[in-house]
Amino acid sequence: MTPTRPRAAATGLASAALAIALTTTGCGGGAKSGGGGESTNSKDQSQSAPLSWKTCAAPTPAQGGGKAPGKEWECTRLSVPLDYAKPDGEHIELALIRAKATDRAHRIGSLVFNFGGPGGSGVATLPSFADDYRNLRTRYDLVSFDPRGVGESAGVRCQGDKELDAAAQLDATPDTPEEVKITLAQNKAYVDACAHNSGKLLPYVDTASAARDMDRVRAALGDARLNYFGISYGTELGGVYAHLFPKNVGRTVLDAVVDPTQDPLQGDLGQTKGFQLALDDYEKDCAGSCPAQDRITELLRRLDAKPLPTHQQGRRLTQDEAVNGIAAALYSKDTWKYLTAGLKEAIDRGTGDTLLLLYDSLAGRSPDGHYSNLQAANRAISCADEQQRYTVDDVNARLPEFRAASPVFGESAAWSLLSCTGWPVPGKFRTPEVSAPGAAPILVIGNTGDPATPIAGAAKMAEKLGKGVGVRLTVQGEGHGTYGVNACATKAVDGHLLDGKVPADGTTCS
Structure with a gap:
């Protein structure tokens, strides 16, 4: 339903009236790995120079921009093979960030984070959430990174800012044969731009390669095992890592978990139902003080014919941007108030500014009009992973099921199945392999009202x-x-990561 078909990305949006942190996801995928149990001591996991840390600069536009994180944060780069089948061949550099543990006498080691996407910059995201993890920082160095293809780790490049703005104005839910042709032409233009600007990278930005990168990070940090906190798509990456390196799994938490058994179609449909559930819960919570869903669907019907004006020069709110703006606000109960404001603004005043700001947060567009490489990385990693390539006939055959799942999100989610159609490299798996016999216990957390990862x-x-x-x-x-x-969940996570205490399987937190 989103501009790319995201599986989970952490992005930020700041404006005078709005400050939110969001994560997007869609149908899961890791990578078809060649079997588990790779050794810590294998040649391609041990050859790396000592890391040289220095004060971090401000995040680059590709990472989402913003201010430098401050003197407590250090950054570095780690060289890894572009192709792990050729470990002595061409290398790329991963961008890393850390803040050292505050209680050095009781330091456990490093705790590596992936906040999702695929496509979210860990270098830009971790400092933004540092306060949330201050208890963990007492005994861990907090570490994150831009995965391969993301941000400053050989970031994938596709279309530029003006092209992305123009594409967002097109109808993403075509109703006529002519509109279908326009949709297919735009998809081809985007795919061709990715191939032209980043063709050499596209075969190698898969999740299994990113998992192997994480083992390189672990070794470079000097840790015998990887202590890891994965969120959203980061849970899939963590699962694939555990499959590849079960003996190297340390204390690990997977929060907001991607279903590793679903193919892209199943995942998109499940996510559609998840967002509809969240919208229903939002409507119950606001108890009549927010627009009813029939008014929301009527708004979207009108936007399909005529986008709303905004105060951003040259930009209008389209139907698909509104759908994604609504979805963005459902990621956290704290942002439901912005959804109410945006819907009332659009329905009662006929302007689309707030919903457009929410859309921008999901698309990785900053207030100055620059896009991070979130969309490009998201699609490149998804399509490097997933073998499935859907057609217009596939979409039309499943549209009734998607519409039944959600009158608000269904159509957009169904048409997003075309994201990998025509992609220049094949995908590596049908569903990811995450079995990890012999690994240490991994805490797996699901939330009953999660819209993005049900x-x-x-x-x-x-x-x-x-x-x-x-x-x-x-x-x-x-x-x-x-x-x-x-x-309750925070206490359980802290107990596991700080004290090695694993809650009983099947524990419930209210």
Whole structure:
């Protein structure tokens, strides 16, 4: 339903009236790995020069821009093979960031974060959420990175700012044969731009390669095992890592879990139902003080014919931007108030500024009009992973099912299945392999009201990780992610990461 078909990305948006942190996701995928149990001591995991840390500069436009994170943050780069089948061949550099543990005498090691996407810059994101993790920082160096293809780690480049703005004005839910032709032409233009600007990278930005990168990061940090906190798509990356390197798994938390058993179509449909559930819960919570869903669907019908004006020069709010703006606000209960404001503004005053700001947060567009490489990386990683390539006939055949799942999100989600159509390199898997026999226990957390990674995904991930490995914790709440939001879940995570205490499998937090 989103501009690319995201599986989980952490992005930020700041304006005079709005400050939110959001995560997007869609149908899951890791990578078809060639079998588990790779050794810590294998040649391609051990050859790396010592890291040289220095004070961080401000995030680049590709990372999303913003201010330098401050003197407590250090940055560095790590060289890794472009193609792990040729470890002595061409290399790329990964961008890393860290803040050292405050209690050095009781330091456990490093805790590596991936905040989702695929496509979210860990270098830009981690400092933004540092306060949430201050308890963990007492005994861990907090570390994150831009995965390959993302931000400053050989970031994929496709279309530029003006092209992306123009594409956002097109109808993303075609109703006529002519509109279908326009949709296919725009998709081809985007794919061709990716191939032209980043063709050499596209075969190598898959999740299995990113997991191998993480083991390089682990070794370079000097840790015998990887202590890891994965959120949204980061849970899939963590699952693939555990499959590839079960003996190297340290204390690990997967929060807002991608379902590793679903193909892209199943994942998109599940996410559609998840966002509809979240919208229903939002409507119940506002108890008549927000526009009813029939008014929302009427707004979207009118936007399909005539976008709304905004105060951003040359920009109008289209139907698809409104759908994605609504979705953006459903990621956290804290942002439901912005959804109410945006809907009332659009329905009652006929302007689309707030919903457009929400859309921009999801698309990685900054207030100055520059896009991060979120969309490009998201699509490149998704399409490097997923073998499935859908057609217009596939979409038309499933449209009734998507519409039934959600009158608000269904059509947009169905048409987003075309994202990898015509992609210049094949995908590597049908569903990711995450089985990790012999790995240390992994805490797997699902939230009952999660719109982007529905609760069923946590159960499937725990099951696929294997008996004694996947430890499931269920949170009865709203929003995408639980740490720092639900006190019970936060306590369980801290107990696991700081003290090595694993809650009983099947524990529920209300």
